Amino acid sequence: DADVTQTPRNRITKTGKRIMLECSQTKGHDRMYWYRQDPGLGLRLIYYSFDVKDINKGEISDGYSVSRQAQAKFSLSLESAIPNQTALYFCATSKQGYNQPQHFGDGTRLSIL
Amino acid sequence: AQKITQTQPGMFVQEKEAVTLDCTYDTSDQSYGLFWYKQPSSGEMIFLIYQGSYDEQNATEGRYSLNFQKARKSANLVISASQLGDSAMYFCAMTPYPGRDDKIIFGKGTRLHILP
Numbered sequence: 001d002a003d004v005t006q007t008p009r010n011r012i013t014k015t016g017k018r019i020m021l022e023c024s025q026t027k028g029h030d031r032m033y034w035y036r037q038d039p040g041l042g043l044r045l046i047y048y049s050f051d052v053k054d055i056n057k058g059e060i061s062d063g064y065s066v067s068r069q070a071q072a073k074f075s076l077s078l079e080s081a082i083p084n085q086t087a088l089y090f091c092a093t094s095k096q097g098y099n100q101p102q103h104f105g106d107g108t109r110l111s112i113l
Numbered sequence: 114a115q116k117i118t119q120t121q122p123g124m125f126v127q128e129k130e131a132v133t134l135d136c137t138y139d140t141s142d143q144s145y146g147l148f149w150y151k152q153p154s155s156g157e158m159i160f161l162i163y164q165g166s167y168d169e170q171n172a173t174e175g176r177y178s179l180n181f182q183k184a185r186k187s188a189n190l191v192i193s194a195s196q197l198g199d200s201a202m203y204f205c206a207m208t209p210y211p212g213r214d215d216k217i218i219f220g221k222g223t224r225l226h227i228l229p
Contacts, residue, residue, distance in 0.1 A: 033217070040122075042204060042221040043158075059218075090158060098146040098208040099165050102217070104158035 003027045006091050006105035014113050019078045021108050023091030031094045032074040033102065034058075034066060036087040043090065049074055050096070081112045115140045117205050119220035127228050132192040134223050136205030139186060142166075145207055147188040149179065152202040152222070161203075164188055200227045 004025045013019055023032065030051050035043040035058075045058030047066040055068055063085060067075045078085055088109050092102040116139040126132045138147065149161045164172045164179045172179045180189040192199055205220040 035219075040221060043206075043219040045217060048217075088156065092158075098144065099163060100146075100208075101148055101160040101163060102158075102206075103160070104150075107156050107158075109156075 004091060004093055004103055004105040006089075006108050008108060009106065010109045012111045012113065013081060015082055017081050019081050019110070021076045021089055021091075021110070023074045023076070023105060025072050025091075025093045025103075027093050027103060028071075029093035029095050029103070030071065031096060032068065033092040033094075034064075034074070034076045035090045035092065036060070036085075037090060037107075038087050046076065046089075083112045086110060086112045115142075115207055115209065115218055117207055117218050117220035119205055119223050121223045122221075123224045123226065125226045125228055126195055128197060129194055132195050132199070132225060133180070134190040134192075134203050134205075134225065136188045136190065136220060137186055138188065138205075138207050140207065140209075142209060145209055147179070147181070148206045148208070149177070149188075149190045150204045150206065150219075152204065153198075154201070158204075162190070195227050197227050197229060200225060 007022045033048040034046040037043050044060050049055045049068045052068050065077045088107050090107050091105040094100045094102045118137045145166045147164045151159045162174045162177045164181045176193045178191045202222045202224050204222045208217050
């Protein structure tokens, strides 16, 4: 089983719909992250959480919200989806420390029509 | 603010040749971490190698090594004896010193094509 699991893997939806992307991990890491990837722009940080009560905005948080339901679960919501939120979304986890790599889920490919 | 620059959007390399992927960074911190990740066409992100800013020796992991030049603020990835399976996107990333408010950042990536 994957250590970092994202659901769904693919989603197509319409403008204005509310969408939730879920991430769960079995690695026991305190830190969790949500990124989006667009062609030519690399990965951009949306939100990150260092523990259940510590949630922080990243580079591009507008239009998104998150919930850290437990140490192992971190959800990303698009309250009213718009087409320019079409992207590949990644959840990642890490231990504390600047020498710790991030461990990524397989990604959610989201298309907003 | 911190910044990562990968100046090579794409590269074509003959199989079995060595490859150097460039990464320069900008930070005012003395303590930080540098990472390289690989993203194959299947989409997953795979951690390759780590270099700490205070590490005196260049990091190595199998065929991967990191050419770290702190004064030049560069952290180039070297892949020796390239293989067809090395064809992928490669991302350089930097983590700030704990306690700083700076965010973890990624470069825009380099797409590597290995030619048979």
